[in-house]
Amino acid sequence: MNFRHIIDRRIKPILDTAVAKICGFSYKEIVMARKPHSGKLDSAQVTDLLFSRLDEHDLNLIISMASSDDQNTLDQADVADRKRIYLCLGAAYGIESILQKTGILGVLPPDDVHAMSRGWLAPAGGYYCADLVVDVLESVGVKIASLTTLLDFGCSSGRVARVLRAAYPHLNLFGCDPNNDAINWAARNLKGIEFSVSTQEPPLRQYSEGQFDLGFAISIWTHFGKNAFLRWFDEMFRIIRPGGYLLLTTHGVGSIAHYAHNGQRSVHQLQKNLKRLYVDGFHFSEEFGENGDWGVKHEEWGISFVTLEWMMSQLSHQWSLQSFRVAQNDGNQDVLLLQRK
Numbered sequence: 001m002n003f004r005h006i007i008d009r010r011i012k013p014i015l016d017t018a019v020a021k022i023c024g025f026s027y028k029e030i031v032m033a034r035k036p037h038s039g040k041l042d043s044a045q046v047t048d049l050l051f052s053r054l055d056e057h058d059l060n061l062i063i064s065m066a067s068s069d070d071q072n073t074l075d076q077a078d079v080a081d082r083k084r085i086y087l088c089l090g091a092a093y094g095i096e097s098i099l100q101k102t103g104i105l106g107v108l109p110p111d112d113v114h115a116m117s118r119g120w121l122a123p124a125g126g127y128y129c130a131d132l133v134v135d136v137l138e139s140v141g142v143k144i145a146s147l148t149t150l151l152d153f154g155c156s157s158g159r160v161a162r163v164l165r166a167a168y169p170h171l172n173l174f175g176c177d178p179n180n181d182a183i184n185w186a187a188r189n190l191k192g193i194e195f196s197v198s199t200q201e202p203p204l205r206q207y208s209e210g211q212f213d214l215g216f217a218i219s220i221w222t223h224f225g226k227n228a229f230l231r232w233f234d235e236m237f238r239i240i241r242p243g244g245y246l247l248l249t250t251h252g253v254g255s256i257a258h259y260a261h262n263g264q265r266s267v268h269q270l271q272k273n274l275k276r277l278y279v280d281g282f283h284f285s286e287e288f289g290e291n292g293d294w295g296v297k298h299e300e301w302g303i304s305f306v307t308l309e310w311m312m313s314q315l316s317h318q319w320s321l322q323s324f325r326v327a328q329n330d331g332n333q334d335v336l337l338l339q340r341k
């Protein structure tokens with residue numbers, strides 16, 4: 001334990017308690033005061049569409065193969081999650097008729113390839129994110145059927161793009177990420193999506209001006225330092241057509257509540273994030289250490305927190321805000337839909 005760590009973990013909590021006694025409030029109380037968002041979506045259109053391709057026979061087949069643990073997971077899930085779990089089970093059991101009808105794939109990235117979660121339920125996160133993208137678009141009147149060319153920016157091994165591929169055959173789907181292994185795996189295993197390894201700095205030379213109707217980036221701007229944060233918006237402005245859209249997620253005050261309640265980050269760290277948000281509107285810190293994020297290393301790739309106020313003060317000359325949902329992504333990240341001017 002280094003000196004800084006001892007101060008943060010041992011000394012500051014004692015001081016905080018003393019301040020609380022004297023002043024009548026504590027920073028911990030402030031950090032914990034906000035209840036986290038549930039992350040539930042208003043609609044699950046992509047999941048509904050894929051699930052609607054199954055019939056009674058398919059569901060009975062899945063149930064007949066389900067272990068008691070799988071059955072318990074199904075019993076405890078809400079309606080949207082239950083459909084996602086059925087789809088995951090159908091794929092995990094490799095039931096050919098279900099794979100064919102839905103267009104979903106049974107393959108999952110191996111443990112040494114970057115993915116946001118593991119195990120047979122891992123694809124559920126991809127369904128949720130695809131639902132999120134479509135829910136936000138449709139809530140402002142943008143029909144997915146009206147879009148043609150989409151980019152999943154920072155797609156990792158393709159968990160979201162593969163769901164959109166299965167649901168909407170009309171889409172031209174592209175995915176890029178600087179993680180070589182993830183992109184190589186995705187390109188080999190997920191047909192019908194054009195994957196490419198991207199550079200860690202703009203421009204993305206493989207894409208031309210105004211090529212995309214929509215770019216989406218789940219958990220990407222949550223990691224950029226301030227300069228990279230802005231440079232990548234300029235690049236999105238170049239490759240998204242005028243009138244096109246960019247959907248992205250960021251960490252904001254809702255994320256502070258999320259992390260405070262699930263204990264994933266220390267209250268002192270969150271206190272600092274909250275203070276910087278209040279003072280500067282933006283806070284970045286190093287996150288990944290020497291080996292980087294699965295080997296992807298950059299001085300401006302860590303963890304960032306940002307206010308909408310700061311963001312729009314930087315972006316409004318190029319982008320107009322169509323939708324802002326606090327902590328909507330999994331009860332953690334804010335979700336923004338921007339329209340390119």
Ligand SMILES: C[S@@+](CC[C@H](N)C(=O)[O-])C[C@H]1O[C@@H](n2cnc3c(N)ncnc32)[C@H](O)[C@@H]1O
Pocket residue numbers: 114116129153154155156157159160176177178179182198199200201217218219220293296301
């Ligand atoms: C938290 S993961 C999210 C992956 C994916 N969007 C998803 O939701 O499954 C962040 C991803 O961003 C990628 N990444 C790192 N630096 C990047 C950059 N400069 N541009 C685009 N993606 C980057 C990482 O390699 C990683 O795959």
